[in-house]
Amino acid sequence: MSHGNQFTLYAHKGGPNPWKVAFLLNELGLSYESIYLDFESGEHNAPEYLKINPNGRVPAIIDHKNNDFIVWESGAILLYLVEKYDVEKKYFATSEADRYAVLQWLFFQVSGQGPYYGQAAWFSYFHAEKLPSAIERYHKEIKRVLGVLESVLSKQQWLAAGKFTIADLAFVTWNDGLSRFFGDRFDFEKEFPATYNWHQRIRAVPGVKAGFDLKKELSGH
Structure with a gap:
């Protein structure tokens, strides 16, 4: 079966994680077809x-030019794409120190930012009963994560390797939804200025x- 596109990306119109992969595919100029699963x-x-x-989550990719090779989990997919297709290591790193700096931030995003923000979303919007203590716990965790980012980004422009890498890219979708958690009670720019500016720089890549524009179009607002 011949595929016009190199990749199939299993995604969700609104879910943050698949968009990280779409952003990188866009940047690398790799062709893909997104299949948006209906949850x-x-x-x-x-x-x-x-x-x-087998985990029943998105994203997952199939690389049709590599014997229909499958990778799931957004962090693993980002790594696969830069190791295999980012020949100049534009979005990754070449030295050992820089590689591990990128990896530590990537792991922090997938284990620290994503799950906490995700739980905040769950208890704020989807849980059958309103549990103020749970909502407060995860809101505090969001601010703790932002504080970690702020402590580093107030001293340097990017998280690792002195340039924009998959480490930075990985954080952008969840941070883009901060107003959904806090509404008007939270001023991102005022509370975490360095992180806010970094977020705007990533959004401008x-x-x-292009990915955010499409995401907006698909969600109809």
């Missing part, structure tokens, strides 16, 4: 999809901007 009808837990990702 309401349970497409992510359908047997066909569980063959691709062409492949990221």
Whole structure:
């Protein structure tokens, strides 16, 4: 079966994690088709999809030019793409020290930022009962994560390797939704100025901007 596009990306119109992958594919100029799974009808837990990702989550990619190689988990996908297709290591690093600096931030994003922000979203919007103590816990964690970023970004422009890498890219989608958690009670620019400016710099990267524009279009607002 011949594919016009090199990759199939299993995604979700609103979910933050698949967009990280779309942004990087855009930047690397790699062709892909996005399949947006419908979570309401349970497409992510359908047997066909569980063959691709046994965890039943998005994103997952299939690389049709590499024997239909499958990778799931956004952090692993970002690494796969830079190690295999970012020949100049524009979005990764060449020295050992820089590589591990990128990796530590990437791991912090997938274990520290994503899950805490995700739980904040769950208890704020989807949990059957309102649990103020749970909401408060995860809101505090969001601010703690932002504080960690601020402590470093107030001294340097990018998280690692002295340039924009997948470490920076990984944080942008979850941080873009901060107003959903706090509404008007939170002034990102005022409370975490260095992190806010960094966030705007990432958003301006062409492949990221194109992805956010499409995301906005798909969500209809």
